[in-house]
Amino acid sequence: DAVKSRYEMWGGTQCSLKNSEQSNLYVTNMNICHQQIPDDWPGYRLDLFTYPKHYSGDLDCVYIPHGVIMDRTERLARDIKDDLGDQDIVVLCVLKGGHQFCADLVERIQVLNRNSKRSLLMTVDFIRLKSYLNDQSMPDLQMIGAESLSVLAGKNVLIVEAIVDTGKTLHTLLSHIQTFKPKLIKVASLLVKRVPNQSVCLPDYVGFEIPNLFVVGYALDYNEYFRDLNHICVMSEDGKQKYRL
Numbered sequence: 001d002a003v004k005s006r007y008e009m010w011g012g013t014q015c016s017l018k019n020s021e022q023s024n025l026y027v028t029n030m031n032i033c034h035q036q037i038p039d040d041w042p043g044y045r046l047d048l049f050t051y052p053k054h055y056s057g058d059l060d061c062v063y064i065p066h067g068v069i070m071d072r073t074e075r076l077a078r079d080i081k082d083d084l085g086d087q088d089i090v091v092l093c094v095l096k097g098g099h100q101f102c103a104d105l106v107e108r109i110q111v112l113n114r115n116s117k118r119s120l121l122m123t124v125d126f127i128r129l130k131s132y133l134n135d136q137s138m139p140d141l142q143m144i145g146a147e148s149l150s151v152l153a154g155k156n157v158l159i160v161e162a163i164v165d166t167g168k169t170l171h172t173l174l175s176h177i178q179t180f181k182p183k184l185i186k187v188a189s190l191l192v193k194r195v196p197n198q199s200v201c202l203p204d205y206v207g208f209e210i211p212n213l214f215v216v217g218y219a220l221d222y223n224e225y226f227r228d229l230n231h232i233c234v235m236s237e238d239g240k241q242k243y244r245l
C-alpha cells in the first residue's frame with residue numbers, strides 16, 4: 001500500500017480507458033514497483049564512462065548508465081514472465097525510441113524461457129509513433145504501421161515503450177489497439193516522467209520514474225540524434241542548439 005499511495009501521490013491512475021466497453025481489458029498491476037529518481041539527482045560525470053566522441057560537448061551528464069538499464073531490464077523481464085506465466089504474447093514495440101529497450105527486454109525474457117519449465121511464446125510486432133520536435137511534445141501524433149494490427153485480435157499484447165510522459169500518446173495508442181479486440185493489454189515502459197496532470201494512463205511495468213526533464217540515448221532521440229548513445233543522458237544547451245530544427 002505504501003507503493004500504491006506513493007503512486008497516487010504523483011497523480012497516477014493505472015492504465016484504463018474510462019469508457020471502454022471491456023474495462024477488464026487492462027489488468028492493472030497494483031504491485032508496481034520502480035526506482036524513483038529524485039528531482040535533485042545530478043547524474044554521473046561524463047568522464048566516468050565512455051560515449052561517442054561525436055557527442056562531446058553535447059551532453060551534461062550520464063543520467064542512467066547503460067549497465068543500470070540492463071540490470072533493471074533483467075528484473076522487469078522476470079516480473080513480466082511471472083505475471084504472464086506460460087501464455088502466448090505479442091510484443092508490440094513502439095518505434096523508434098522503444099527498439100533498444102524492446103530488443104533487450106525480449107532477450108531477457110528469452111533467457112528466462114530457456115531456463116524454465118514454463119515458457120511463454122513471443123512474437124514481435126512494430127508500430128511507429130512520432131510526437132516530438134526538438135524537446136517539445138507536439139499536439140498531433142503520427143501513427144505509422146497501425147493498419148496491420150489485426151494480428152492482435154484475441155491475443156495477449158505487451159506494448160513496449162521507451163518513455164511515457166503525459167500519457168496522452170499511450171492513451172491514444174491503447175484506444176487504437178483496443179479496436180483490434182485483443183484479449184489483454186499490458187504496457188512496459190523503461191521510463192516514466194513525473195509530469196503535472198498526468199492522469200490519463202500509466203504503464204504496468206516501469207523501469208525508472210524520472211523528473212520532468214528531456215533525456216536522450218538508448219534509442220531516445222533529439223531530432224533523430226543521440227539514438228546511438230548507449231547511456232541515458234541529459235543534453236547540454238550547446239547540444240540542443242547544435243541539433244535544433
Ligand code: HPA
Nearest residue numbers: 163213214215216220221
Ligand atoms: N527524450 C526523448 N524523447 C522523448 C522524451 C525525452 O525525454 N519524452 C518523450 N519523448
Ligand code: MG
Nearest residue numbers: 097132221222
Ligand atoms: Mg523522438
